[in-house]
Amino acid sequence: MEIKIEHISKIEGHTGFIADIADGQIKKVHMDVKEGARLLEGILRDRSIYEVSHITARICGVCPVVHTFASLKALEAALDIEISEQTKLLRRLMMMGQIINSHALHLFFFSLPDFLGFDKDLAMVKKHPQRAQEALAMREFGNLLVEVIGGRSIHPLTPTIGGFLKLPDKKKLHHLLDISTKALADAAKLAELFIKLKYPEFIRSAPYTSLHAAREYAFYDGFIKTPSDEKVSPAEFMPIIKEYQLANSVVKRAQYQGKPYMVGALSRLNNNHVQLNPKAKQYLKKAKLHLPSFNPFHNIPAQAIEIVHCIEEARALLRQIMPKPLTINDIEQQNELVKDKLGALKGTASAVGTVEAPRGTLYYFYELGGDGKIKNCNIITPTSQNLARLERDLEEYLPRLLKGGSKKETEQKIKMLVRAYDPCLTCAAH
Amino acid sequence: MKKDNSYVRNSHEFPPFAYNKKPVIAIVSLTCCEGCQVAILDLGARFLELAEKITIGNFGFLEEEPSAQRYDIIFVEGSPITEENIARLKDLRARSKYLVALGACAMLGGIAEIKNYQDKDERLRYVYKNFEGINNPDIKPLSHYVKVDLVIPGCPINKEEFLQAAKNLLAGVPVQLPQQPVCYECQIKQNYCLLQKGQPCLGPIMLGGCGAVCPSNAYPCDGCRGPLKDVNPQKLNQQLAEQGFTEEEVKLILQRFGVQDSVYPKLTDKQV
Numbered sequence: 001m002e003i004k005i006e007h008i009s010k011i012e013g014h015t016g017f018i019a020d021i022a023d024g025q026i027k028k029v030h031m032d033v034k035e036g037a038r039l040l041e042g043i044l045r046d047r048s049i050y051e052v053s054h055i056t057a058r059i060c061g062v063c064p065v066v067h068t069f070a071s072l073k074a075l076e077a078a079l080d081i082e083i084s085e086q087t088k089l090l091r092r093l094m095m096m097g098q099i100i101n102s103h104a105l106h107l108f109f110f111s112l113p114d115f116l117g118f119d120k121d122l123a124m125v126k127k128h129p130q131r132a133q134e135a136l137a138m139r140e141f142g143n144l145l146v147e148v149i150g151g152r153s154i155h156p157l158t159p160t161i162g163g164f165l166k167l168p169d170k171k172k173l174h175h176l177l178d179i180s181t182k183a184l185a186d187a188a189k190l191a192e193l194f195i196k197l198k199y200p201e202f203i204r205s206a207p208y209t210s211l212h213a214a215r216e217y218a219f220y221d222g223f224i225k226t227p228s229d230e231k232v233s234p235a236e237f238m239p240i241i242k243e244y245q246l247a248n249s250v251v252k253r254a255q256y257q258g259k260p261y262m263v264g265a266l267s268r269l270n271n272n273h274v275q276l277n278p279k280a281k282q283y284l285k286k287a288k289l290h291l292p293s294f295n296p297f298h299n300i301p302a303q304a305i306e307i308v309h310c311i312e313e314a315r316a317l318l319r320q321i322m323p324k325p326l327t328i329n330d331i332e333q334q335n336e337l338v339k340d341k342l343g344a345l346k347g348t349a350s351a352v353g354t355v356e357a358p359r360g361t362l363y364y365f366y367e368l369g370g371d372g373k374i375k376n377c378n379i380i381t382p383t384s385q386n387l388a389r390l391e392r393d394l395e396e397y398l399p400r401l402l403k404g405g406s407k408k409e410t411e412q413k414i415k416m417l418v419r420a421y422d423p424c425l426t427c428a429a430h
Numbered sequence: 431m432k433k434d435n436s437y438v439r440n441s442h443e444f445p446p447f448a449y450n451k452k453p454v455i456a457i458v459s460l461t462c463c464e465g466c467q468v469a470i471l472d473l474g475a476r477f478l479e480l481a482e483k484i485t486i487g488n489f490g491f492l493e494e495e496p497s498a499q500r501y502d503i504i505f506v507e508g509s510p511i512t513e514e515n516i517a518r519l520k521d522l523r524a525r526s527k528y529l530v531a532l533g534a535c536a537m538l539g540g541i542a543e544i545k546n547y548q549d550k551d552e553r554l555r556y557v558y559k560n561f562e563g564i565n566n567p568d569i570k571p572l573s574h575y576v577k578v579d580l581v582i583p584g585c586p587i588n589k590e591e592f593l594q595a596a597k598n599l600l601a602g603v604p605v606q607l608p609q610q611p612v613c614y615e616c617q618i619k620q621n622y623c624l625l626q627k628g629q630p631c632l633g634p635i636m637l638g639g640c641g642a643v644c645p646s647n648a649y650p651c652d653g654c655r656g657p658l659k660d661v662n663p664q665k666l667n668q669q670l671a672e673q674g675f676t677e678e679e680v681k682l683i684l685q686r687f688g689v690q691d692s693v694y695p696k697l698t699d700k701q702v
């Protein structure tokens with residue numbers, strides 16, 4: 001027997017699903033990714049260090065901010081360029097916008113219809129106009145955070161090596177703080193909705209990793225926290241992620257210590273819930289998730305809780321940024337510094353840049369030469385890391401679905417689990 | 431050999447839709463970042479309003495299954511890279527009255543086209559150990575494979591421009607994209623001129639309509655909307671050369687969204 005889903009909609013990118021079953025035993029479960037190969041790591045070679053973050057942003061139209069920052073962080077680390085406190089605050093604020101807008105898209109438009117029983121989102125929007133409005137308001141708030149600082153919400157323009165080309169207008173930052181009160185109220189309502197949904201009881205054992213920092217719920221900086229270690233640097237961790245490619249697959253899968261593992265909102269919540277902001281903590285308590293949770297469906301409420309956290313965090317960051325005057329780096333001076341650093345290079349320089357993307361830890365490795373060109377590059381996206389874990393989960397989840405459910409119900413449950421992971425095949429294939 | 435600068439700005443054969451019922455629309459993506467679809471969703475309530483006036487026959491972001499077989503208007507983003515992408519594009523074209531290419535990938539090739547200017551097979555082998563089964567064609571705009579009736583340019587598209595075009599199409603009014611350079615809107619915004627400051631801004635030869643969003647953010651125009659019709663790049667080339675930019679540097683920028691082959695369509699590589 002074979003279960004085959006040609007195309008799974010309401011995710012980013014294109015994938016099908018195939019399971020081979022013989023005598024009630026699952027022989028093979030395979031996510032059949034149908035993206036074209038854009039060869040990002042290849043085409044970045046011989047390109048200038050000043051443009052690569054703009055090219056990598058285009059890996060994903062949903063999460064361009066994290067591709068921009070992981071790219072810039074790797075370049076800055078390779079050139080040993082320190083960024084100012086102000087730059088760091090503004091980048092962290094932009095990151096909050098990114099997490100909010102991406103989670104809102106996934107929660108409301110991709111996953112919620114599975115729980116409320118809608119095939120078509122627009123039918124759901126008609127039935128629940130108030131909810132739709134809250135979700136759209138959430139997305140708009142996230143987009144605006146990115147746009148005010150980055151110049152544009154999809155493929156931001158201002159971030160550059162060492163800082164920003166242009167700084168945000170303070171009036172717009174004030175406006176963001178003003179509307180954040182309502183955004184927080186909307187986020188709270190969405191969180192209420194998502195923590196009350198009934199998630200399938202599917203508990204399995206799986207390693208999970210994320211960034212971790214002592215002082216904050218880590219998105220922009222931190223160590224890699226695994227079940228056995230709290231303090232591995234991303235530069236140490238990236239090389240021990242074993243990427244492998246199945247025949248004919250444009251997507252690489254990944255293992256760590258020989259096992260598939262999970263990244264993303266649930267992994268972050270498991271690792272970092274102590275660092276959540278107060279209101280997010282309240283919703284975590286209400287959600288009764290019992291952390292660490294080993295139910296992958298809990299990735300959904302974890303995202304809802306993170307939205308609340310990120311809006312609280314954005315408000316705190318805005319309050320930190322606004323009292324001080326914003327000072328722009330002299331761009332020519334900055335370019336001179338980069339030139340000096342490149343000139344002083346003996347051979348090549350390389351480094352790793354890491355951030356938490358909405359879907360999990362995102363790793364960039366660059367090796368660059370004194371000519372200011374990329375020599376080598378590797379990118380490991382969250383979905384590449386999650387894919388093998390998702391397949392293993394489906395393998396473990398399928399037997400119980402096969403007991404009794406109709407073909408349609410089984411397929412719906414498979415899609416529901418796939419969407420709980422919030423996969424982005426566009427990122428994974430890059 | 432036919433050069434692929436033949437992307438279409440506006441079709442002369444505007445279809446007289448018979449609007450006795452709601453037109454059936456599809457929004458689909460080939461290989462790309464899907465940012466143009468995201469831009470459409472970012473219209474928020476205005477997208478929902480638009481959706482009231484149409485029947486959505488296929489939109490993978492919001493619907494489980496395609497609910498229609500034939501479409502009045504289809505919007506396509508992304509590059510055709512896999513054989514499946516190409517077959518799908520041709521099939522969708524055959525089932526649609528009017529096809530709109532969305533964004534730089536569909537219009538010009540987009541960032542995936544960078545490999546056309548490199549040793550693409552070496553690039554493939556660099557990324558994949560098992561490369562035999564992976565399609566690696568030269569990246570071409572949609573117009574290389576099918577007839578394109580309208581192009582909405584940009585990386586990503588300007589969502590306001592999309593909305594206006596969609597409204598026009600639904601009202602049966604032809605869509606006009608004014609042939610004005612990026613500089614036109616940049617000057618209205620009273621931005622300081624990046625080109626005059628010595629930066630490699632391609633604003634003078636590139637199609638505006640983006641609100642000059644890049645130079646307004648101190649980022650020089652890199653031509654994601656493609657060149658103006660019949661533009662002569664020589665004057666800008668000369669200025670960039672005088673400002674100390676090498677030919678190679680200018681080419682790298684023109685390659686970013688796949689513009690090099692449309693800015694220099696008649697010249698061989700050696701002459702550029």
